[in-house]
Amino acid sequence: MESPQTPEPATVHNIVFGALRRNLAGALHEPGVPAYDELATPWNLAVQASPAAVVEAANPGDVAEVVKFAAANGLLVAVQATGHGIASEMDGALLIHTRALDTFVLDVDKRTARIGAGVTWKTILSACEGVGLTGLSCSAPGVSVAGYTSGGGIGPMARTFGAASDRVRSFEVVTGDGELHQVSAQSDPELFWGLRGGKGSLGIITGMEFELLELPFIYAGALFFDAFHVENVLRTWAQWCPTLPGAATTSVAMMQLPPLPGVPEPLAGKFTIAVRYVYIGTADDGATWLAPMRSAGSLLMDAVGPMPSSMIGMVHSDPEDPLPAAEGHTLLADFPVAAATSLLEAAGPDSSSPQLMVEIRQFGGALAQEPAVPSALCHRDAPFGLCTVGVGPPPVLPAFRAHAGDLMTNMSPWAYGGTLPNFSAGSGAAGFAGNYTPAVLGKLTALAEYFDPSNVFRLGQVPER
Known part of the structure; x- marks a missing residue:
């Protein structure tokens, strides 16, 4: 072509x-x-x-x-x-x-939602709360469903239910030729493939329909420990998470939260470590699996327990208000105790790390399984992801990025190679390419040549043609 x-x-x-x-x-x-x-x-x-x-x-x-x-x-x-x-x-x-574009139709009987591109996960979760349903939301429910799903959608229940993009039934999308399409796996399998994981490279999603889950309650939340226990908590987490069943999804984050309104007093202005946890099953089973982490140190806060699935945003408690931030992301092939030691050297309480947060997310489980209908989402078999977030006035952000780069170098012995679309926004064409295997990137580029003949969507996406 x-x-x-x-x-x-x-x-x-x-x-x-x-x-x-x-x-x-x-x-x-x-x-x-x-x-x-x-x-x-x-x-x-x-x-x-x-x-x-x-x-x-x-x-x-x-x-x-x-x-x-x-x-x-x-x-x-x-x-x-x-x-x-x-x-x-x-x-x-x-x-x-x-x-x-905020249309929203909930079909309780069919367990589906039809939405416009302006609808957020917060709207979905709130509407589903009273009917026992939920969607595969992200850790920050204030983001739009369409944008999140176009990047694959890997959230706090990914190990149990896979990616949000795997639940999509159809899209309404405007491609680069200015045409409005109704797209499904049956009507246009190639475009449907690329819209699920292609992160805006093929068109602008204006609406979509997706499946919901019958899941009124979850056992979830976060455990918080102070700086004295960081080393033991991180090492214990590295040994514990590979033992977990697919019903559990977890991450661990070293944090330096400022003393601001909304930050719990036990965490404000301190170096802490949080173990995030979502278990799909009974509270007793969830507590049994979590027990090794509960005993990893003296707890500052124990915020894990049964909760409505609509409250899943409380697990990560990501900030809702806009902030100036520098973010970094890479995938890891493993996270053994040796990797935990290396991470502590670069970002632990004795490292002078400037990052607001350094997080390791465990993947695998259902996410690692290819869906029945293939998609452009790559790197499904990566077992871990490393994320950094630095927050401050723009003049100091380059220092955060430099530190994140050094940290990634420190972790290179366990590098998987590549990134995920929703974790690497703003990284330009080179960063976009890192989200995909060469074969998938080539296919996305060929589809973009066909559906975007004037190359109007090339901002930070497939390589400029």
Whole structure:
């Protein structure tokens, strides 16, 4: 397949948005108005977003109009709903904001949900609470379902139920030619494959339908220990988690939380370590499996117990308010005690680590099994993931990134190679490529050439053609 010529990018000042504005049901905001600043700002305040204009799409037709306009005028297109996964600084691009695409239909009998691209997991979980259902949410339920699922969707129950993208039945999507498609495994298997894990490289998802789980309660939460017990907790976790059944999903995080409103007093301003845990089964069985970690040291807080599945966000208690952050991510092939020792040297309480959080997530279980309908989500067999988060004013963020790079080097003896889409947003085309095997990246690139002939979605995605 021959690569089409990409139009030369047009300068912002010679683009007249009047024609586009007249074709929209929603609003178009240019720089200088409050709505532009509100909608253009991503969740990560360290990203300086300067799109040429922001379109607050009122319906899928608006998305199609923007994409057609961008293709005709040599502009790039970006999209955000909550702004958690923005992949680029967006300078000069047209940004489509999808928060107004908030349709939501819950079918309790069929155990499905149909949503617009602006719907968050918080909305889903709240609606499902009274009917005993839940979805495969992420650790931070404030993010959009569509954005999260397009990156595969690996959350706090991944070892038990796999990836959220495996539960999708159909998508409504606008591709790079400005066409609106209804896509399922039956109607368009290739595009359906790429939308589940391709993280926005093939089109803008405007809606989707997915399966829910019958799961009213979980045994879940986090254990917190102080700095004195960090070494023993981390070493014990490294030996304990490989023994867990598929009914359990866990992670461990070394944290330095500031003394701010909302941070529990026992954790504020201290170096602590948290063991996150979700068990699908009885509370007694969940407690039995967790017992080795409960006895790994004196507890500052024990916040693990039976809870409604709608409260799964409490397991990680990720911050909801926007922050300036520098994030790092890599996958690990193993996490033995020797790896725990190396991690302690680079990020433990005696390391002078500047990171707000350094986390190891255990994968495997159902996530490692290929789904019945294949998808573009790669690296399913990676057993562990390493994440870092540094928070501070933009001038100090490069130091956080440098430290994260050194930490990854320290952990290189256990490197798996590669990353996951939802953990590597903002890392550009090279970072995007690291999410996939060469074969999958090649297939995504070929599909992008077909579905995005003007290359309008190339911001931080498949290599520029």
